Amino acid sequence: xxxxxxxxxxxxxxxxxxxxxxxxxxxxxxxxxxxxxxxxxxxxxxxxxxxxxxxxxxxxxxxxxxxxxxxxxxxxxxxxxxxxxxxxxxxxxxxxxxxxxxxxxxxxxxxxxxxxxxxxxxxxxxxxxxxxxxxxxxxxxxxxxxxxxxxxxxxxxxxxxxxxxxxxxxxxxxxxxxxxxxxxxxxxxxxxxxxxxxxxxxxxxxxxxxxx
Ligand code: B1M
Numbered sequence: 001x002x003x004x005x006x007x008x009x010x011x012x013x014x015x016x017x018x019x020x021x022x023x024x025x026x027x028x029x030x031x032x033x034x035x036x037x038x039x040x041x042x043x044x045x046x047x048x049x050x051x052x053x054x055x056x057x058x059x060x061x062x063x064x065x066x067x068x069x070x071x072x073x074x075x076x077x078x079x080x081x082x083x084x085x086x087x088x089x090x091x092x093x094x095x096x097x098x099x100x101x102x103x104x105x106x107x108x109x110x111x112x113x114x115x116x117x118x119x120x121x122x123x124x125x126x127x128x129x130x131x132x133x134x135x136x137x138x139x140x141x142x143x144x145x146x147x148x149x150x151x152x153x154x155x156x157x158x159x160x161x162x163x164x165x166x167x168x169x170x171x172x173x174x175x176x177x178x179x180x181x182x183x184x185x186x187x188x189x190x191x192x193x194x195x196x197x198x199x200x201x202x203x204x205x206x207x208x209x210x211x212x
Contacts, residue, residue, distance in 0.1 A: 003029065004040045007072065011044030012051075014064025016071035023075040033079040034199075037107075041072045045103070069103055073110070081113050089209045092135045093144040094122035095178075096155030101148035104178060104198070108144060111198040112205060128158040135172050142205050144195075147178040156181075157189040164190070173208040177201055 001009075003026045010018045019041075026036045048065045051057045091112055095105045102124045109119045120138055122130060131143050143163075147153040156176050163169045169190075176186050177195035186194035192208055195201030 004036065007036065007040030008044040011041060011065055011068050012047055014061065014068050016068040019068045019072045020075055023072045027079065033076045037076055041069050045069055066103060073106065077110055080110050090118045090120065090138055090140040091142045091144055091205060092120045092122060092131060092138065092140045094126035094131060095124035095146045096152050097125055097127050098155065099147050099149050099152035100124050105146035107198040108146065108177065108195065108201045111202050117205065128155060128162055131159050132162055132166065140172065141209055142173045142175060144175045144201065147181060150180045153180050156191065160190045175201060175204050175208065
């Protein structure tokens with residue numbers, strides 16, 4: 001069977017050790033890291049999402065798949081970062097308060113590092129004030145927020161409102177992303193950019209830094 005299909009299948013089964021082996025094998029076969037990520041790991045996770053929604057699988061299975069996803073990402077991380085160039089600006093990233101989903105946010109972090117940004121990752125469940133406190137302390141030029149739940153995405157607006165209140169919105173730009181978020185929503189809450197995926201997030205951050 002095609003190695004990417006094997007990755008998709010093993011990710012669904014949560015076989016983290018096998019995923020590490022398969023990703024290493026795929027890299028040996030000179031399959032580009034981005035292709036392994038998109039057509040192997042993310043493709044597998046997409047299926048998990050659909051099955052979870054349809055109540056065909058439950059949280060324990062999703063957690064096992066997430067663990068397998070991380071095992072694969074650990075193998076890809078050095079390659080995705082390798083093409084990095086010297087630091088071109090600091091970015092603070094995190095998943096908003098109340099939200100534990102961090103796979104997509106971590107991918108965005110990896111890609112930003114690969115593009116030469118210094119990334120300060122605050123993890124998940126980050127209170128609005130924390131984003132701003134750290135961005136100010138570190139002189140970061142961009143705050144990147146991720147949300148995967150419709151119930152937490154409004155946390156992004158809280159950060160933007162606080163930035164405005166403190167008169168910081170011209171110095172510190174914002175980018176948002178995550179499955180329930182859209183360009184329209186970004187516009188609505190006053191975010192400076194919306195990243196559809198990790199690659200587009202990098203492009204947006206580059207533009208934001210050029211403009212500021
Ligand atoms: Co959760 N979960 N989950 N979950 N989970 C979703 C998001 C859900 C859509 C599943 C479903 O019903 N189909 C649903 C949300 C429904 C909604 O709000 N509309 C859901 C739910 C309901 C829940 C719980 C409430 C379940 C429960 O307890 N009953 C619970 C909430 C816990 C909490 O956060 N408080 C929960 C828990 C979990 C796990 C812990 C089991 C696990 C997370 C593990 C982890 O992250 N460490 C989990 C997972 C894995 C998922 C799914 C299956 C996969 C998410 C994922 O990692 N995708 C997800 C279904 C789905 O999205 N298909 C689901 C892969 C990742 C690479 O994609 O994160 O979208 P994504 O990131 C992309 C882009 O969105 C973008 O770039 C990334 C790369 O392309 N992006 C950015 C993301 N952030 C960005 C930031 C940017 C720019 C781009 O700029 C800064």
